Amino acid sequence: MNVNNLIARHRGTLIIPIVIANVILLANLASGDTKSWQELVWLDIAGEGGAALLALLWIVLILNSRPGGRVTRMLVAGLSGIFLSYWQDVMDEFIRLPDAIVWDHWLESGAMPVGMILLTLGIYHWHKEQQAISAQLIRRERIFREHRSLDNLTPLSGAHYLREQLKRELSRPDQPLALIMLDLHCFDHSRRLLGPSDSDRLLKELGELLLLNLRQQDLLCRYAGDRFAIVLPMTQQAEADRIACELQQAVRHFAFKTRRGESHFMTAQMGIAVAHDDDACSLIERANQRLPGATASWQAA
Ligand SMILES: Nc1nc2c(ncn2[C@@H]2O[C@H](COP(=O)(O)OP(=O)(O)OP(=O)(O)O)[C@@H](O)[C@H]2O)c(=O)[nH]1
Missing domain, CATH: 3.30.70.270 (Reverse transcriptase/Diguanylate cyclase domain)
Structure with a gap:
């Protein structure tokens, strides 16, 4: 995977989830208190953090294997929603927010379904796109057999x-x-x-x-x-x-x-x-x- 090439091709698409993740981190730090070492639940951190990292990895793999465009943006937006939901989940493990704050719940529970819907739409359009490409390639299939x-x-x-x-x-x-x-x-x-x-x-x-x-x-x-x-x-x-x-x-x-x-x-x-x-x-x-x-x-x- 050529990282420089990936960044050059998809800088705009990559930067949005990274900026939002940083804003979420700062918002958590500004609104809550850091938990003590003894309060950390490592199993939750590993599970939620691992899921967030995997969603991020999928974004990179998709960007690396696809040209830019509407379908790629839809897939990345869907995975970004899933990533940000898990990201907020991980924040909860390290930072305790006051009960009066509700945006973290919205973020945790709202970003996931929105992300899933966008990802589903993206996969559907990807499938349509692939069908069109396969129709073009079918004539060459005999040659490559x-x-x-x-x-x-x-x-x-x-x-x-x-x-x-x-x-x-x-x-x-x-x-x-x-x-x-x-x-x-x-x-x-x-x-x-x-x-x-x-x-x-x-x-x-x-x-x-x-x-x-x-x-x-x-x-x-x-x-x-x-x-x-x-x-x-x-x-x-x-x-x-x-x-x-x-x-x-x-x-x-x-x-x-x-x-x-x-x-x-x-x-x-x-x-x-x-x-x-x-x-x-x-x-x-x-x-x-x-x-x-x-x-x-x-x-x-
Ligand atoms: N660039 C290139 N030339 C090739 C290749 N294989 C064959 N040739 C050339 O194709 C030419 C075929 O020449 P000829 O068999 O005389 O055919 P022609 O010039 O089309 O003559 P006519 O068929 O009688 O019209 C030769 O100059 C070969 O060197 C290849 O893989 N690449």
């Missing part, structure tokens, strides 16, 4: 994973399956123009772009170099043609930004094969051969 076969640049799965997945898909009888091979046009020229670092980033960003244009069930792999493979389960020729066309448009309109801030445009060529009594290798071979200018010997690394 097999970490062993990830390509270390993009990171998409490679040719080996592609063959495994094709074998699995082709073993299901009577289910149409299409494969698109997408090859960047003249990427060698782009690589020389952009340099190794920018051209690597281009491949990475292009992978992201392609993913965004695919359906949930589709699988994107980096077959080799500047060639991507897209497995389209339950897909006939017409649908595969439409998806290939959309991907081609997406690549064409992608304005990659170089480190110098210039836009670099690419085009892609497609080879589409729909499975008919194929095994994984023959389907890949046919899709590769349908790329414009393809040679039969083209193989993944």
Whole structure:
């Protein structure tokens, strides 16, 4: 946990419970008498003090794992209420307040339920937020399932994973399956123009772009170099043609930004094969051969 970073990001949110805790401490000291050593009940101090410290720790953990914003503020406000209620409880163990004072009871009994309500609302909105994030990530889930076969640049799965997945898909009888091979046009020229670092980033960003244009069930792999493979389960020729066309448009309109801030445009060529009594290798071979200018010997690394 980087404390400096945490303080820099959430200074405003952190400072409020700390200032209130100090005000409560001063108010107790100003209004009451300190208890003698013999009067202290150590079990209560440990229980209430421990609970206050835990609530404080939760605040720090939440701030450390979340960006700022409404949901984070709600969670912190809820936990702050719980923390301040326990904090006043601990004060009672050290300082005796006159019977005429009632604000300590209000603080002890009021801050806890208010804190709980705010925390519940915060958790509810966090859950909603997480659902939205999960919906975004679900398309990538297939890619991250097999970490062993990830390509270390993009990171998409490679040719080996592609063959495994094709074998699995082709073993299901009577289910149409299409494969698109997408090859960047003249990427060698782009690589020389952009340099190794920018051209690597281009491949990475292009992978992201392609993913965004695919359906949930589709699988994107980096077959080799500047060639991507897209497995389209339950897909006939017409649908595969439409998806290939959309991907081609997406690549064409992608304005990659170089480190110098210039836009670099690419085009892609497609080879589409729909499975008919194929095994994984023959389907890949046919899709590769349908790329414009393809040679039969083209193989993944
Ligand atoms: N930056 C970068 N370049 C790569 C990577 N893998 C392969 N390349 C480059 O990709 C280029 C592929 O070149 P070619 O196979 O000739 O393809 P092309 O230039 O697109 O030619 P056509 O496909 O015929 O249009 C080569 O220059 C490789 O060095 C990589 O991981 N990063």
